[in-house]
Amino acid sequence: MAMTLYELLGADDRRFSPFCWRARLALAHKGFDADRVGVRFCDKELIAFSGQTLVPVLVDGETVVSDSWNIACYLEDTYPDRPALFGGDAAKPLAHFINTWADYTQRTTLTTLIVFDIFNHIEKIDWEYFRSHREQRFGMALEDVQKNRDRDVAVFREALQPLRTVLESRPYIAGEAPTYPDYILLGTFLFARTMSPFKLLKEDDPVYAWRARMLGLFDGMATKAIGYPC
Numbered sequence: 001m002a003m004t005l006y007e008l009l010g011a012d013d014r015r016f017s018p019f020c021w022r023a024r025l026a027l028a029h030k031g032f033d034a035d036r037v038g039v040r041f042c043d044k045e046l047i048a049f050s051g052q053t054l055v056p057v058l059v060d061g062e063t064v065v066s067d068s069w070n071i072a073c074y075l076e077d078t079y080p081d082r083p084a085l086f087g088g089d090a091a092k093p094l095a096h097f098i099n100t101w102a103d104y105t106q107r108t109t110l111t112t113l114i115v116f117d118i119f120n121h122i123e124k125i126d127w128e129y130f131r132s133h134r135e136q137r138f139g140m141a142l143e144d145v146q147k148n149r150d151r152d153v154a155v156f157r158e159a160l161q162p163l164r165t166v167l168e169s170r171p172y173i174a175g176e177a178p179t180y181p182d183y184i185l186l187g188t189f190l191f192a193r194t195m196s197p198f199k200l201l202k203e204d205d206p207v208y209a210w211r212a213r214m215l216g217l218f219d220g221m222a223t224k225a226i227g228y229p230c
């Protein structure tokens with residue numbers, strides 16, 4: 001039976017959540033082609049069956065899994081004969097650390113650069129929810145959060161230094177092939193690519209070359225998704 005992935009939906013069929021991208025990339029790595037259901041911020045009833053309010057949600061037969069990290073662990077534990085996502089037991093807690101680092105550092109420094117672009121690429125029905133929620137979080141108008149982004153992008157780039165250092169000596173985080181930590185960090189870039197034309201990386205940055213390699217994976221799955229060139 002086909003799996004179904006519920007993922008965040010913006011205008012023009014943009015699937016933009018970094019967490020949903022993590023789940024989609026994990027599914028692709030395992031060789032699954034799940035059905036995909038778009039969920040707008042105001043469509044909470046579509047995922048009420050999961051007992052919580054956030055996407056991604058994966059349905060695999062009778063099993064319902066929410067949260068991108070739980071989905072990755074579920075796929076690894078349930079389908080051990082398919083390509084390994086983490087690369088062994090010891091690698092899993094390290095991937096969990098990277099998951100947490102990405103949530104608190106990479107994603108938050110990025111969001112301040114593109115939050116008004118996100119607003120402009122979601123459907124009008126979600127505008128009030130998104131604006132009030134995010135303006136409460138940032139303590140200012142969405143337009144103002146990103147107004148100094150040409151300057152503030154330096155903070156985002158600096159936060160990527162641990163990734164940059166690693167990529168100077170190998171093509172992917174764990175070596176010669178991508179594993180779940182690569183998908184965690186790529187998910188954030190795909191979130192940006194889907195919603196904003198803002199250039200995040202300089203072309204001579206090793207992270208830029210890594211992102212280009214990642215965009216080509218799975219027959220260019222990410223490049224084919226609606227978004228801006230990067």
Ligand SMILES: N[C@@H](CCC(=O)N[C@@H](CS)C(=O)NCC(=O)O)C(=O)O
Nearest residue numbers: 008017018019054055056067068069
């Ligand atoms: N820790 C969760 C975070 C999930 C999450 O925050 N999802 C966001 C999409 S980026 C969401 O569903 N937001 C809906 C809302 O804010 O109402 C994960 O890794 O999946």
